[in-house]
Amino acid sequence: AQSVTQPDIHITVSEGASLELRCNYSYGATPYLFWYVQSPGQGLQLLLKYFSGDTLVQGIKGFEAEFKRSQSSFNLRKPSVHWSDAAEYFCAEGSYIPTFGRGTSLIVHP
């Protein structure tokens, strides 16, 4: 069965600094991968998705993610973090039904 691992429970960055959130998946075939963001008191919103093709995908709010098959990873990046990016971030694999990681809480310091 597929699984998704987000190794970092919390990540703290300063506003303006770059960000990378890690995600590793376990799936034999080509995975369908997603990153979602959850603001406090809200549902999950899709940031970006990867199905095939270019391994670097662009999403909303200035986020991007890179699919690396050799490392079974799909890390989320942003070059300059804004205070409004503070939220919970979920990586998911969805070739069949969505399976979510435990999430990474992003804290942004001014």
Next chain:
Amino acid sequence: DAGVIQSPRHEVTEMGQEVTLRCKPISGHDYLFWYRQTMMRGLELLIYFNNNVPIDDSGMPEDRFSAKMPNASFSTLKIQPSEPRDSAVYFCASSLGGLKNTEAFFGQGTRLTVV
């Protein structure tokens, strides 16, 4: 489309009472999912439906939980009797399903507190 709509947004109930959570998926979506989110266990899939038929309910914690989808535009998750450990945020999500259409669209959730 207004997106996935859940009601109520908040529910506070006493232990032993019946609780019913409601969900209206996005029109045209064939898959509907119920998730539970807690600090301890993260986001857990409870059950999902395809074309109104329950496909996998292995995530339902126990017999006190039941879910129905009487038609394509409505689903309920019922807890009877409720217990304090059921306190969580319950999310409904829907997707088109099929190849490259597995992106899940989430409702805003129902925050359930059982006292």
